[in-house]
Amino acid sequence: MTTLAQWVSGARPRTLPAAVVPVVIGVAVAVDASRNDLSEIAATTFMVNGLLALVVSLALQVAVNYANDYSDGVRGTDDRRSGPLRLVASGTASATAVKRAALLAFLMAAVAGLLLATRTTWWLIPLGLVCMIAGWTYTGGPRPYGYAGLGELFVFAFFGLIATAGTTYVIVEVVPRLSVVSGCVAGFLATALLVVNNIRDITTDRESGKRTLAVRLGDRRARFAYALCYVGAALTIIVAAFDAPMALIGLVGLLAALPAIATVRSATASGELIRALGMTARVQLVVGALYALGIIIR
DSSP states (O other): OOOHHHHHHHTOGGGTHHHHHHHHHHHHHHHHHTTTOOOHHHHHHHHHHHHHHHHHHHHHHHHHHHHHHHHHHHHTTTTTOOSSOOHHHHTSSOHHHHHHHHHHHHHHHHHHHHHHHHHSOTTHHHHHHHHHHHHHTTTOSSSOGGGGTOHHHHHHIIIIIIHHHHHHHHHHSOOOHHHHHHHHHHHHHHHHHHHHHHHHTHHHHHHHTOOOHHHHHOHHHHHHHHHHHHHHHHHHHHHHTTTOGGGGHHHHHGGGHHHHHHHHHHOOSHHHHHHHHHHHHHHHHHHHHHHHHHHHHO
C-alpha cells in the first residue's frame, strides 16, 4: 500500500518552484500592465484567474512528474537511478496506479484551464491540449522527445514563456513585451533545475539509451551549461529593466546561485548533485520573488 508521504515524494516537490515562479512573475507583470485600472472587478480577476493559473501550472508539473515516473519505470530507465523516489522503479506503486495519478493531475489541470477559458478566451483549450500532450510525450509514447535531448527546450517554453505570458494574459488579456522577457527569465531558471537533475543521471541515462542534453554534451560541458542558465537569466533581467527598472532586484537573488554553481562544478558524488537540486530550487524561488517584487514596486 503506497503511503501519502510516498505519493508526495513521487510528485518530486523540489521541482514545484518551476510551476510557481512563472505564475508569480506573470501576476507581477499583470499588475504592472494594469496600474491605471485596479478596480474592484480587476482585483477579483487577479485573485480568481491568478489562482486558477497557479492550479493549472502546479497540476501540470505534478502530472509531468508522475508521467515521467510511469514512462521511465516501464522502460526500465529508472532501475539504477539515484535521487528522488521513483514509484514504479522502486516497486512502491504499480505502473497502473502511477499512470492513473498522472492522468488525474492532467484532469485537474484541464478543469482549471477550462474554467479559465470560460472567463477569458476559448483559445486556451487548444493551448492546454498542446501543453498536456507535450507533458505526456516528454518521456512517454513511441518517440519521447526527452530521450532525444529536447527536454530543456520543453521546460523553457512551457514552464517559462507560456506559463508566464499565459498568466499575464488570463488576467489582463494582453501580452506585453515585459511578459515575454519575463518568461525567458522564468525559463532559464526552470531549465537550470532540469539540467542539474540530468547531470546527476548522465551515467544511467547513457546506459539506458536516454540521450538527454546532459548526455549529449557530456559531464563537463553540461556543468558549464548549468552556469549558463543563470547567465541567461541575468541578461534577460537586465533587458526587462528597460521596461521595469526595479526588476534589477532580481540580480541580487542570483547571488544565491553562486554556491549552487560551485557545488555542481565540484560535485563528484550523486548525493552532492541531489543537494544541488534543492539549492537550485531555492535559487529559483528567491530570484523569482525578488524579480516579481521589483516589477510591482517600480
